[in-house]
Amino acid sequence: MARKSHVQTTINGETVEFLCESRQSLLEVLRDELYLTGAKEGCNNGNCGACSVILDGRLVNSCLVLGVETEGKSVETIEGLAEPDKLHPIQDAFLENAALQCGICTPGFIMSAKALLDSNPNPTEHEIRYWLAGNLCRCTGYDKIVKAVMDAAKETSA
Amino acid sequence: MTEKKEYKVIGTRPIRHDGVDKVTGRALYGADFQMTGLLHGRVLRSPHAHARIVSIDTSRAEAYPGVKGVATAQDLPDAEDRIADLGEGAVNLKYLCDNILASDKVLYKGHAVAAVAATSPHIAEEACTLIDVEYEVLPPVLEVRQAMEADAPLLHETLKTTSMGETADEPSNVASHIQHQLGDPEKGFAEADIVVERDFVTGTVHQGYIEPHNATAHFNQDGQLTIWCSTQGAFTVREQVAEILQYPISKIKVVPMEIGGGFGGKISVYIKPVAALLAKKTGKPVKVLMNRADVFEGTGPTPASYVRVKMGATKEGKITAAEAYLAFEAGAYPGAPVGPGAMCIFAPYNIENVIIDGYDVVVNKPKTAPYRAPGAPNAAFGSESVVDEIAEKLGIDPLEIRLRNGAKEGDRRADGPVHPRIGCIETVETAKAHPHYTAPNGQKHHGRGVASGYWFNIGLESSVTINVNSDGTINLIEGSTDIGGTRSSIAMQAAEVLGIPAESVNPSVVDTNSVGYTAVTGGSRTTYATGYAAYEAAQDVKRKMIARAAKLWEVDEDNVQFADGEFSCINGKEEQISFRDLCGRLGQTGGPVVGSGTVNPGGAGGAYATHIVDVAVDEETGKVEILRYTAVQDAGRAIHPSYVEGQIQGGAVQGIGWALNEEYIYNDEGTMTNASFLDYRMPTCLDLPMIDAVIVEVPNPGHPYGVRGVGEVPIVPPMAAIANAIYDAIGIRMTELPMSPDRLLKAMGKI
Numbered sequence: 001m002a003r004k005s006h007v008q009t010t011i012n013g014e015t016v017e018f019l020c021e022s023r024q025s026l027l028e029v030l031r032d033e034l035y036l037t038g039a040k041e042g043c044n045n046g047n048c049g050a051c052s053v054i055l056d057g058r059l060v061n062s063c064l065v066l067g068v069e070t071e072g073k074s075v076e077t078i079e080g081l082a083e084p085d086k087l088h089p090i091q092d093a094f095l096e097n098a099a100l101q102c103g104i105c106t107p108g109f110i111m112s113a114k115a116l117l118d119s120n121p122n123p124t125e126h127e128i129r130y131w132l133a134g135n136l137c138r139c140t141g142y143d144k145i146v147k148a149v150m151d152a153a154k155e156t157s158a
Numbered sequence: 159m160t161e162k163k164e165y166k167v168i169g170t171r172p173i174r175h176d177g178v179d180k181v182t183g184r185a186l187y188g189a190d191f192q193m194t195g196l197l198h199g200r201v202l203r204s205p206h207a208h209a210r211i212v213s214i215d216t217s218r219a220e221a222y223p224g225v226k227g228v229a230t231a232q233d234l235p236d237a238e239d240r241i242a243d244l245g246e247g248a249v250n251l252k253y254l255c256d257n258i259l260a261s262d263k264v265l266y267k268g269h270a271v272a273a274v275a276a277t278s279p280h281i282a283e284e285a286c287t288l289i290d291v292e293y294e295v296l297p298p299v300l301e302v303r304q305a306m307e308a309d310a311p312l313l314h315e316t317l318k319t320t321s322m323g324e325t326a327d328e329p330s331n332v333a334s335h336i337q338h339q340l341g342d343p344e345k346g347f348a349e350a351d352i353v354v355e356r357d358f359v360t361g362t363v364h365q366g367y368i369e370p371h372n373a374t375a376h377f378n379q380d381g382q383l384t385i386w387c388s389t390q391g392a393f394t395v396r397e398q399v400a401e402i403l404q405y406p407i408s409k410i411k412v413v414p415m416e417i418g419g420g421f422g423g424k425i426s427v428y429i430k431p432v433a434a435l436l437a438k439k440t441g442k443p444v445k446v447l448m449n450r451a452d453v454f455e456g457t458g459p460t461p462a463s464y465v466r467v468k469m470g471a472t473k474e475g476k477i478t479a480a481e482a483y484l485a486f487e488a489g490a491y492p493g494a495p496v497g498p499g500a501m502c503i504f505a506p507y508n509i510e511n512v513i514i515d516g517y518d519v520v521v522n523k524p525k526t527a528p529y530r531a532p533g534a535p536n537a538a539f540g541s542e543s544v545v546d547e548i549a550e551k552l553g554i555d556p557l558e559i560r561l562r563n564g565a566k567e568g569d570r571r572a573d574g575p576v577h578p579r580i581g582c583i584e585t586v587e588t589a590k591a592h593p594h595y596t597a598p599n600g601q602k603h604h605g606r607g608v609a610s611g612y613w614f615n616i617g618l619e620s621s622v623t624i625n626v627n628s629d630g631t632i633n634l635i636e637g638s639t640d641i642g643g644t645r646s647s648i649a650m651q652a653a654e655v656l657g658i659p660a661e662s663v664n665p666s667v668v669d670t671n672s673v674g675y676t677a678v679t680g681g682s683r684t685t686y687a688t689g690y691a692a693y694e695a696a697q698d699v700k701r702k703m704i705a706r707a708a709k710l711w712e713v714d715e716d717n718v719q720f721a722d723g724e725f726s727c728i729n730g731k732e733e734q735i736s737f738r739d740l741c742g743r744l745g746q747t748g749g750p751v752v753g754s755g756t757v758n759p760g761g762a763g764g765a766y767a768t769h770i771v772d773v774a775v776d777e778e779t780g781k782v783e784i785l786r787y788t789a790v791q792d793a794g795r796a797i798h799p800s801y802v803e804g805q806i807q808g809g810a811v812q813g814i815g816w817a818l819n820e821e822y823i824y825n826d827e828g829t830m831t832n833a834s835f836l837d838y839r840m841p842t843c844l845d846l847p848m849i850d851a852v853i854v855e856v857p858n859p860g861h862p863y864g865v866r867g868v869g870e871v872p873i874v875p876p877m878a879a880i881a882n883a884i885y886d887a888i889g890i891r892m893t894e895l896p897m898s899p900d901r902l903l904k905a906m907g908k909i
Contacts, residue, residue: 037190038183047835078183098800101642103180104418133844141811142843
């Protein structure tokens with residue numbers, strides 16, 4: 001059995017400590033060690049974006065980051081997005097636009113959209129499509145997802 | 159257009175009931191399931207497409223630290239010569255079991271051979287590499303027409319062709335041949351002024367659900383087996399596991415977790431019986447997950463096919479005869495959806511003289527599984543391309559020729575059934591009147607194409623229970639796993655009956671011990687059939703509540719009326735009470751009210767769609783860009799229009815992927831060389847425009863609110879519509895899918 005390392009990081013604003021093997025990805029750590037199962041595994045090789053999280057302000061596929069790499073860093077996941085009594089505007093926009101069907105890709109899309117709107121509050125439709133091209137959805141045909149992000153942009157930049 | 163009834167809930171767009179859970183990451187999917195003492199299972203898969211298993215030695219894996227158990231086909235009950243009926247016709251149990259864990263032969267690259275349970279997923283993966291399997295490699299057969307040749311390598315020495323009731327003497331890769339005939343095709347072709355005949359080839363494509371298969375199983379000491387998993391049908395999992403393990407259904411509980419897409423691909427079981435075997439061996443709960451390559455290589459895609467279509471028409475545009483030859487790859491075991499392909503191929507038309515031949519052929523690829531309108535897209539690619547060519551040669555508008563020949567109520571489908579009220583013509587008329595169809599489209603290398611499609615939809619069994627709460631809300635218990643918002647479309651039908659808002663219904667999808675039998679979420683049946691059961695359960699509640707009001711007012715039940723959520727007395731007494739207030743008085747009037755509804759409806763009604771697409775063909779690269787897309791579809795009655803649109807948009811985009819990019823690319827040894835999302839290349843949002851979904855409502859007489867299934871038919875038209883648009887752009891008929899850049903360049907003579 002591989003020896004485990006001790007890692008201290010910040011997840012959704014809270015200091016978190018965990019033990020993990022060097023080979024464990026951040027996605028594995030989030031899901032299997034910390035039970036933050038909002039990030040999903042669709043491919044485990046960076047193709048689908050279902051595991052998207054924000055690491056030190058940058059959108060990453062958590063399946064392509066090692067758990068040990070997050071030492072001293074800050075991770076934002078889908079679980080940290082809503083306030084206790086209020087959804088984030090992107091979450092509201094996804095619900096109002098019916099922008100999800102099975103929902104497995106939804107946390108990844110929402111985190112990806114958040115990273116986009118954090119850096120570009122008023123994206124064009126093309127900019128949204130370009131940015132979200134790293135997230136696969138097989139149910140919706142993307143139409144309502146793109147519209148949801150356009151609506152959320154209006155809401156957050158207003 | 160038909161008269162529109164006034165509804166309070168149906169046709170509105172409430173927030174879906176499971177929505178907050180799904181946007182906050184709180185919803186629990188199969189892989190999210192955790193349990194104390196959980197072991198992790200992984201499956202060893204065949205590196206060969208066709209080989210005999212000489213020996214399997216698991217001793218090194220069993221000795222590896224952290225390994226708690228190893229399973230092979232030896233651990234499955236002997237399946238020789240048993241036939242299982244899983245509600246979808248008889249299935250040879252040996253085929254079913256061998257696809258779970260191969261016994262004597264492996265029949266495709268990725269075929270499961272053994273499985274390991276260990277204390278971590280990594281240890282399980284490492285231990286799989288320590289299982290020593292000796293193979294005698296055999297030549298694979300990878301293409302349907304080659305597999306049909308007399309000297310082709312045989313997958314099954316005992317498989318003999320059944321053809322219209324007769325079984326052949328010699329073994330063959332052709333499992334079955336079906337034929338449908340209507341009228342006199344020879345006479346029909348003789349009456350034609352023009353006959354067009356073409357061959358079409360389609361590739362193997364995968365459903366591409368984002369969530370890989372998963373299963374956690376646990377055996378209690380008393381023999382109770384529980385399986386937590388992602389599935390389109392918990393009861394179907396229970397049946398299949400019971401058959402494969404020869405274990406009573408009463409000792410199996412299947413808990414459906416949230417499901418991350420299925421499209422037909424999560425009906426067949428793969429790792430669920432394996433998880434159960436490993437749980438039995440280890441005495442611990444075992445979670446088995448697939449990775450993405452496992453999903454591509456080890457689960458059922460939809461068949462590659464060879465399709466030949468011949469159609470004849472008079473110069474006035476009346477189609478006089480049609481002929482189709484459909485040869486579908488079943489994959490490793492019989493069961494290609496050639497039957498549905500044959501049922502659907504000419505269904506948008508009323509043609510007097512038709513002959514259709516279908517062949518179910520085994521090849522060394524994964525056993526195919528349903529994928530959204532299984533078989534119909536392969537068939538429609540051929541027929542809808544030929545109809546376009548006939549229209550073009552006769553100088554008739556392609557939608558006009560569809561109107562002149564369109565199927566209507568009372569027309570007979572070539573395979574027998576007579577159409578009930580259908581909306582075929584209405585979808586074509588709506589498409590023809592749509593601004594997209596009349597918009598200018600003259601630029602060089604830009605083209606516009608149209609195509610129609612049909613899917614018959616299914617009914618099958620559903621059960622719903624409603625528990626009435628004292629505050630005027632109801633808890634709705636159902637067995638249909640929710641893949642696309644069906645909690646809401648089912649809840650809304652109960653709400654409509656009871657005159658309460660959609661938000662006053664709390665729908666729950668529960669396990670197989672907690673609701674009556676419910677068939678799969680598939681066949682476009684969930685909003686139709688489980689919605690129908692919800693309607694019946696709500697009617698049951700309504701009847702019981704009327705009895706309570708009668709008791710309260712000391713009148714006969716006949717004297718109580720219910721409308722718009724209010725009970726009132728109609729025998730002169732001035733009594734009135736709302737549904738909500740009466741709910742608060744159930745304790746005084748006899749105790750709780752529980753309603754139930756069970757259905758097995760026969761009137762699913764068929765669904766039709768007509769799509770319009772504009773493309774641009776890049777002459778230098780061969781890339782086809784989708785410029786504009788409009789999908790018109792008859793939904794019967796759209797319960798929640800947003801999720802109907804979502805089905806239409808999603809189905810159309812899967813069709814776009816099938817048309818332009820997606821296929822299993824095999825090398826000569828039978829290895830899929832693109833078993834990742836990156837290389838398989840499903841559409842991303844950057845590849846697409848908005849998809850304009852247009853809902854037509856021709857109510858289905860077989861449902862109290864007129865619902866027709868909507869999930870499947872939108873994948874039927876896109877391939878031919880895009881091929882027809884490419885022809886309009888560059889004057890070349892593309893007859894092979896996908897119409898990828900290399901095929902376009904070859905067709906244009908550039909490479």
